[in-house]
Amino acid sequence: MTKVRKLEETETTRRQIRTLLEAGSHTAKEISSSIHRPEKEVESHLEHLRKSLRREGRPLGQIPAECRDCGFVFRKRDRLKAPSRCPVCKGEAISDPSFRLAGGQG
Numbered sequence: 001m002t003k004v005r006k007l008e009e010t011e012t013t014r015r016q017i018r019t020l021l022e023a024g025s026h027t028a029k030e031i032s033s034s035i036h037r038p039e040k041e042v043e044s045h046l047e048h049l050r051k052s053l054r055r056e057g058r059p060l061g062q063i064p065a066e067c068r069d070c071g072f073v074f075r076k077r078d079r080l081k082a083p084s085r086c087p088v089c090k091g092e093a094i095s096d097p098s099f100r101l102a103g104g105q106g
């Protein structure tokens with residue numbers, strides 16, 4: 001695969017992710033299955049997207065991970081993946097954080 005080809009693919013993938021996030025909130029896992037890309041790759045695209053959106057003045061919205069057992073919300077966590085265990089109840093049923101992109105109208 002040539003370098004140019006690879007770059008085009010990356011651009012296409014990022015555009016697909018943007019479109020998904022503009023339509024509604026998605027977890028990294030959901031994005032991964034929608035665009036048929038490994039979750040690890042989606043995470044690196046999301047990191048990149050977060051930076052370029054910030055430059056455009058459109059922050060990437062993140063809905064924090066939450067413990068399904070006690071409702072504890074991992075607000076301070078900036079990672080793309082849910083932590084494995086809740087610090088409050090030690091439960092392991094933790095929802096993944098999801099991402100969304102607000103529309104251009106505000």
Ligand SMILES: [Zn+2]
Pocket residue numbers: 067068069070071072086087088089090091
């Ligand atoms: Zn908990």
